[in-house]
Amino acid sequence: MEVKKFTIGPALANLYVVSKDGHGFIVDCADKDEAVDKYIKDNNIKIEFILQTHTHFDHVMGLEYYKNLYDVDVYASEDAKDIANDPTYNLGSYYHDLYVPIDKYLKDGEIIEPFHINAIKTPGHTLDSMSFLVDDDIFTGDCLFRLSIGRYDFPGGDYDTIIDSIKNKICVLDKDIKVYPGHRSSSTIGYEIENNPFLK
Template structure:
């Protein structure tokens, strides 16, 4: 898998571009804002963006979606079914507060726990991991998992928002993420990457 991280949006969200090396078919995870370096990288590497995938609907993770859909008109927006209400409601997704523009988004594909999607030869498995938001999800691909704001390096996502739940996020991490192999790389929405094994031993919140 070809993988590149870009900081995007006012809150410097980790936005990822991932591609199947053989076919150059690719997807973007959590475009928090427009990033010219990302656009140039995709163009220079001749990547074909098929999907824009959201781990959850908070404004700092979705601010760049309109620009990305315009830049890659053949791409489809993917989100968890349980995040539909947050994506559509600017008050719930806090997009104006985080990015200055009120956004209401509708995904082309709403997915549920355990569903998968092929991008070239890559198999993407969607894991519903509520807690930070009701429809938070992680994306498991090969030996890596895009964890959004569910799991961070020695931390977890905030649970003081409407619809958040500490018990739910703890259960999501223990029952979904911590069942993945220990050497799985965790690619979070903020901060540095980590591994499942390291977090099992060192995360004080779980």
């Protein structure tokens, strides 16, 4: 599985293009960017769908663009149903034309084929936070960062909940799994268990 990261948008969020054998998907459409379009075109990747780890504005500003460009479905947590387009929750009140289209709402533990992606609810940063495990990679959105955790002071956030999500949903996985967060650089589960000060 090939993972290509693009750090873009007003809050420098990570957009990932994940591909294998000419097929792929996007994780978190932080914004539209010519470099993303070029990478997908140059590598002849057929985008099959889009995954959203959560629906804060800085992770969805390019969502409508990429959904329409590739004519694909958008997957997000079932907990996004009532809040995705509420500016109180998506923090997008400054962006009056922000629209968060979601086609399929995922339950905890639901498997997304053909890549066999495990959708794991990891609330605490937001109500609708979800991590996606595929092979030896996990996309954690703003739940777990390298040596840090996501903010929990936004609407729907909670410190005890995010710590529970990390310890009981993510850290129980194989320690060699690579962590791809919504901001900053990648890590591994084992590295975070040993070094992340929030997990002591």
